[in-house]
Amino acid sequence: YDETRLGYITAWVPGRIERMYADYTGITVAKGDHMVDLYSPELLTSKEELHRAAQALDKLSPGAPAVLRETAMATVDAVRNRLLRWGMTEAQVDAAKQQGAANDLITIHAPMGGTVLERMGREGMYVATGERIYTIADLSVVWVFLEAYESDLAWLHFGQPVSFTNEAHPGESFDGRIAFIDPVLDPV
Numbered sequence: 001y002d003e004t005r006l007g008y009i010t011a012w013v014p015g016r017i018e019r020m021y022a023d024y025t026g027i028t029v030a031k032g033d034h035m036v037d038l039y040s041p042e043l044l045t046s047k048e049e050l051h052r053a054a055q056a057l058d059k060l061s062p063g064a065p066a067v068l069r070e071t072a073m074a075t076v077d078a079v080r081n082r083l084l085r086w087g088m089t090e091a092q093v094d095a096a097k098q099q100g101a102a103n104d105l106i107t108i109h110a111p112m113g114g115t116v117l118e119r120m121g122r123e124g125m126y127v128a129t130g131e132r133i134y135t136i137a138d139l140s141v142v143w144v145f146l147e148a149y150e151s152d153l154a155w156l157h158f159g160q161p162v163s164f165t166n167e168a169h170p171g172e173s174f175d176g177r178i179a180f181i182d183p184v185l186d187p188v
Contacts, residue, residue, distance in 0.1 A: 005138035007112040011127040012087035015040030018105055020123055022116050022134065029110045029136065036108040036121065036133055043086060044104050047096040050079040054097045114138040144176065150185060157181075 019037040022029055029035065057072040076097075083093045088106055095103070114136040121133035144164065148156060160178045 001117070001137040001139060002141050002143050005112075005114070005141060006117075007110070007114065007136040007138075008132055009035050009108055009110065009134040009136065011038060011129055011131050011133060012085070012108075013038070013040045013043050013106070014128050015043065015106075015126070017121050017123055017125050017127060017133070020119070020121060020133075022119065025116050025119050027116050029113060029116060031110055031113045033110040034107050035110050037105045038108060038127070039105055043083075043088075043106050046079055046083055046086075050076065050083065050093070050097050051099065053079055108133070110136060112136060112138060143179070144174070147186070153181075 015038045017036055018039050021034045021036065053072065053075040057069070057076055060069055060072060080093055080097070083096065084090070086106070087108060088096070089109070092106065115138075116134055117137050118132075118135040120131075120135075121127060127133065146162075146164070156178060158178055158181060161175065162178060163173050163175050165173055
C-alpha cells in the first residue's frame with residue numbers, strides 16, 4: 001500500500017468500545033461510514049454541559065447584563081469546540097445541544113474510503129485517547145517494489161515511466177513511475 005494513503009481511526013476521548021461496524025480486516029469502507037460506537041463518561045459530561053449551557057443562554061431575559069450573555073455564549077462555544085475536537089460532527093454536536101446526553105455514545109466515522117488493514121480494537125475494550133482502533137488504506141494506488149542489479153542503475157531515474165506484468169494477472173500490463181530509488185544496496 002501507498003504509505004501516503006493511510007488513515008487511522010483513533011479514540012479522541014477515552015472510553016469503551018460498544019460496537020465495531022467493520023468487524024474484520026479486508027472489508028472496504030467509504031468515507032463517512034460508521035466505524036465505532038464509543039461510550040465515554042467524559043463525553044457524556046460534556047454533552048450534558050453543552051445542553052445546560054445552551055438552556056441557560058436561552059433562559060436569559062432580553063434585559064440581562066451583556067457580560068452575563070457574553071459569558072453564557074462563551075461557555076456554549078467552548079464546550080461546542082471541545083466536542084468538535086473530540087471528533088463529533090456538527091450534527092452530533094447540535095443534537096447534544098438540544099437533547100443533552102440522551103445518547104451516551106459517540107459514533108466515529110471513517111476519515112477516508114479504503115480497505116481495513118488492521119483492527120486493533122475489540123468490542124468491550126477500553127481505549128485511551130489517541131489509541132488506534134483501525135488502520136485503513138486507499139488501495140486505488142499502490143507501490144510496487146522492484147529490484148535491479150547495480151549495473152542497471154545507470155538506466156533508472158526518478159520519474160521514469162515503467163510498465164510491468166505479473167503471473168497473478170496474465171495478459172494485463174501495469175504502468176507507473178519510479179517514485180523512489182533506495183540509496184542502500186542489497187549486499188546479496
